[in-house]
Amino acid sequence: MPAKRKFDIPKLKLKVARSRAGLGIFALQDIPKGTCIIEYKGRRITEKQVDASRSKYLFDAGKNYTIDGQSRSNKARYINHSCRPNCEVDIWRHHVYILSKRKIEAGEELCYSYGKDYFDTFLKEPGCRCLKCKPPKRGERVRIEV
Numbered sequence: 001m002p003a004k005r006k007f008d009i010p011k012l013k014l015k016v017a018r019s020r021a022g023l024g025i026f027a028l029q030d031i032p033k034g035t036c037i038i039e040y041k042g043r044r045i046t047e048k049q050v051d052a053s054r055s056k057y058l059f060d061a062g063k064n065y066t067i068d069g070q071s072r073s074n075k076a077r078y079i080n081h082s083c084r085p086n087c088e089v090d091i092w093r094h095h096v097y098i099l100s101k102r103k104i105e106a107g108e109e110l111c112y113s114y115g116k117d118y119f120d121t122f123l124k125e126p127g128c129r130c131l132k133c134k135p136p137k138r139g140e141r142v143r144i145e146v
Helices: 047-052 116-122
Strands: 014-019 022-027 036-040 043-045 058-060 066-068 087-092 095-100
Touching: 036 087, 047 066
Parallel strands: none
Antiparallel strands: 014 022, 036 095, 043 066, 058 066, 087 095
């Protein structure tokens, strides 16, 4: 019998669009605090495949369980890093869920902290581009129009 989901994932209006860090995913509606927004999905890969992989979309989902979320059908892969995130990760039975840490307003980009190890491995240069570390320049858009 397959594991039941810990969270119900409502049908939310989200959009992949250009962000400061490449592509990002944006809320097209207000999202209340504590809402399960999306599940990080992908194929399970072995430890040997992890070692050989060049994917930047690997997610450790528990003991000897890694998800390769590289597929573009995995919309959660577009959630960017932030040092002041509006989302957080909850892992349950090898499922990775993204939840809102606070109310997220329509037009706001979804982000969570990738953690120090990921940041040190993949994001060293050009450094963190989140709003906390690199405030917007005059006239720079940091939201999308809804």
